[in-house]
Amino acid sequence: MKVNKNRTAITLKRVGYRIEGIAKLHMWxxxxxxxxxxxxxxxxxxxxxDISYDDLNDKIKENLNDAGFGCESIDGAVGSVYDxxxxxxxxxxxxxxxxxxxxxxxxxxxxxxxxx
Numbered sequence: 738m739k740v741n742k743n744r745t746a747i748t749l750k751r752v753g754y755r756i757e758g759i760a761k762l763h764m765w766x767x768x769x770x771x772x773x774x775x776x777x778x779x780x781x782x783x784x785x786x787d788i789s790y791d792d793l794n795d796k797i798k799e800n801l802n803d804a805g806f807g808c809e810s811i812d813g814a815v816g817s818v819y820d821x822x823x824x825x826x827x828x829x830x831x832x833x834x835x836x837x838x839x840x841x842x843x844x845x846x847x848x849x850x851x852x853x
Contacts, residue, residue, distance in 0.1 A: 749822040753780035754793070754830065758816015759846050760801055761838060762808040771842075771849055774814060775804045778821055793818070798835050813838040815846055 757776045764770050777800050784796060797818075801811045813836020819827035 749824065749826055751786055751820055751822050753778055753784060753786070753821045755819040755821045755827050756797055756800065756816060756833075757819070758814045758833070759849060760803055760814045761812045761836065761842055762803055762806070763810040763812050765809050769812075770808070771845055772804055772806055774802050774816070777802070780821065794833065794835055797833055801835070812836050813842070815843065 755776060755778050756774075758774050759771050760774045762770045762772060779793075779796050779800070784793075788796070797814070801814050803811055813834070815832070815834050815838055817832055818830040820830050821827055
């Protein structure tokens with residue numbers, strides 16, 4: 738077997754953020770539910786790479802979704818933010834909590850995630 742011992746460093750350009758998470762839904766007939774959202778990306782030029790925490794939170798709120806399930810409203814979400822690089826590579830950036838999320842919601846979401 739031949740091995741390339743002359744490897745070179747690769748530089749990737751950061752192009753935005755990838756958002757994943759679980760949304761809290763207000764169901765028709767007044768029930769509450771939780772669902773994995775369709776992940777979404779926030780990319781340059783639609784956002785700045787040096788966006789403030791508050792502005793990033795606002796952008797996340799604007800893009801919350803119910804993965805096409807259908808509900809009366811999406812009341813909040815919990816999830817992860819990843820730096821997004823060209824080619825689709827990601828690196829964990831942090832977690833977020835937006836909207837009306839209570840400790841009871843966190844407990845329910847932990848059960849959905851298998852106690853994580």
